[in-house]
């Protein structure tokens with residue numbers, strides 16, 4: 001459910017010349033990373049997402065700027081605002097997501113548990129509700 005989608009604080013290695021945050025399999029991420037992608041140059045007012053995944057889970061980070069995720073498990077919805085590179089949103093499988101309010105120059109960095117496969121997408125909201133109810 002959306003209660004399993006939590007914002008996790010990532011460690012910061014800080015010194016006078018700046019910060020480093022590390023994503024390392026089996027250290028600070030609860031799945032093995034199989035793919036990384038990032039959204040950028042998102043025009044003002046654009047909305048993305050509008051789908052769920054059967055298997056994919058993700059850690060999502062605002063590497064720069066900010067944006068909002070709307071998460072929906074078929075029963076409840078919540079909005080999560082991400083605006084700092086040391087905060088990761090964990091999205092578990094089977095969650096409908098939409099994204100909005102990308103700030104100018106923002107970068108949405110995603111660590112993903114599986115390779116890209118269109119067959120892992122649910123792009124029809126009614127099909128998503130049916131999947132949530134009946135598996």
Ligand code: T46
Nearest residue numbers: 035037039048049050053058060097099108110115116
């Ligand atoms: C999510 C948000 C944050 C590929 O060819 N390979 C890939 O790995 C990905 C992610 C996408 N694509 C192609 C497939 C589509 O033709 O890029 C196009 C747009 O993909 P998608 O509809 O997945 O884009 P978003 O930004 O709506 O969603 C993506 C992720 O799929 C999604 O899981 O949480 O980024």
